[in-house]
Amino acid sequence: MIEIVLEALTGQAGGITAITLAAFAGYRVVVKHILPQHRFIVESIVQSHSKDRAAFIAAIDKIDGRMDVLERDVGTIKREVGSIKSNLKKAKSA
DSSP, rough: OOHHHHHHHHHHHHHHHHHHHHHHHHHHHHHIIHHHHHHHHHHHHHHHHHHHHHHHHHHHHHHHHHHHHHHHHHHHHHHHHOOOOOHHHHHHHH
């Protein structure tokens, strides 16, 4: 009787049972421990990305405002240089 039980435990049925139990234990570890930790990490990365994105957008808006001022200043300088050039040409020809 004991031999039959030992043979069942150590034979093919025992191997299949051991593999099934190991797979189930691995599944439980992954579902209970690894996946929640992974989800937490991904959510924190997404939140951090959202904060970075908001800061990036604010910086781009600030740069855009500064560029508008620079474009107006460059336009004014171009007009003044053009007027100086035309005055110099008029003075040379006169």
